[in-house]
Amino acid sequence: MRIVRTIPELRVALRAVREAGQSIGFVPTMGYLHEGHASLIRQSTARCDTTVVSVFVNPTQFGQGEDLSRYPRDLERDQNLCLRLGVGILFIPEPAEIYPTGFATFIEVGPMGDTLCGQFRPGHFRGVATVVTKLFNLVQPDLAFFGQKDLQQTSIIRRVVKDLNLPVDILVAPTVREADGLALSSRNAYLDSYGRERALGLSRGLFAAERAFKDGERDAGALVALVRRELDGLDEVQYCEAVDPLTLDPLVGPITRPAALCVAAVVAGTRLIDNVLLAPGGETAQFISHLP
Numbered sequence: 001m002r003i004v005r006t007i008p009e010l011r012v013a014l015r016a017v018r019e020a021g022q023s024i025g026f027v028p029t030m031g032y033l034h035e036g037h038a039s040l041i042r043q044s045t046a047r048c049d050t051t052v053v054s055v056f057v058n059p060t061q062f063g064q065g066e067d068l069s070r071y072p073r074d075l076e077r078d079q080n081l082c083l084r085l086g087v088g089i090l091f092i093p094e095p096a097e098i099y100p101t102g103f104a105t106f107i108e109v110g111p112m113g114d115t116l117c118g119q120f121r122p123g124h125f126r127g128v129a130t131v132v133t134k135l136f137n138l139v140q141p142d143l144a145f146f147g148q149k150d151l152q153q154t155s156i157i158r159r160v161v162k163d164l165n166l167p168v169d170i171l172v173a174p175t176v177r178e179a180d181g182l183a184l185s186s187r188n189a190y191l192d193s194y195g196r197e198r199a200l201g202l203s204r205g206l207f208a209a210e211r212a213f214k215d216g217e218r219d220a221g222a223l224v225a226l227v228r229r230e231l232d233g234l235d236e237v238q239y240c241e242a243v244d245p246l247t248l249d250p251l252v253g254p255i256t257r258p259a260a261l262c263v264a265a266v267v268a269g270t271r272l273i274d275n276v277l278l279a280p281g282g283e284t285a286q287f288i289s290h291l292p
Helices: 007-019 035-047 075-084 124-139 148-163 186-190 193-214 220-228
Strands: 002-004 024-029 050-055 089-091 143-147 169-173 236-243 259-267 270-278
Touching: 002 007, 007 024, 007 089, 007 124, 024 035, 024 124, 035 050, 035 075, 035 143, 035 169, 050 075, 050 124, 075 089, 124 148, 143 148, 148 169, 148 259, 148 270, 186 193, 186 270, 193 220, 193 259, 193 270, 220 236, 220 259
Parallel strands: 002 089, 024 050, 024 143, 050 089, 143 169
Antiparallel strands: 236 259, 259 270
């Protein structure tokens, strides 16, 4: 595995890959890697000749008062995991490498960035879209891999790729969960045992709605209500909505096309997100992976 920290180093490393005619898979991360990230890396190494992983805690997607300074980091562990999983190139830039003095160009993502998490993290998806676009331009991957847990982020990145004609295919892997159902997240490290127990309300509610959907319930309001029933013990429920997974438009009434139930809540001072996918026609929950 080659570890590079600057853009010139990255370009040299990738030039050799392209000259060899190899396909490139890319997994952008903010580090503190867990099994969710590992599942994306495994998909990339299975599909592509060379896998590039970036570890970069992107400052432009953190708002005032958010957890940039205390965001969990363990670079040695990240390096060991990437080496073990067969990553070819690990890109670990400093903020000044990505945002040099005078940097002033950002991607505006429109209404998709103002809904769901965007209501509570203004400017967040502007920062996400900008850094991912920069990384796509640097790596120029054939395939890029994202997790279903970050549904809104993935939907926005798909839109950016389509609108800007970026030559990369986006693949989405199902959410990886702990044995108790909690969606894996780097921020789970903030939770003590009591907070973790309360955080299970997110997945319990989503699973209850998912079971009801499989049993024939189709009313979006009724499904959302089933989720909310499990969220009473949390500090704050920021949103709980049924949306179109590609456009993020809210769904009301009977669900007759693929949908996502999405929730964000604060537990013991830690903001967590989760979602489940619903497919009325009997498609698998992985349908989103195959949508353009």
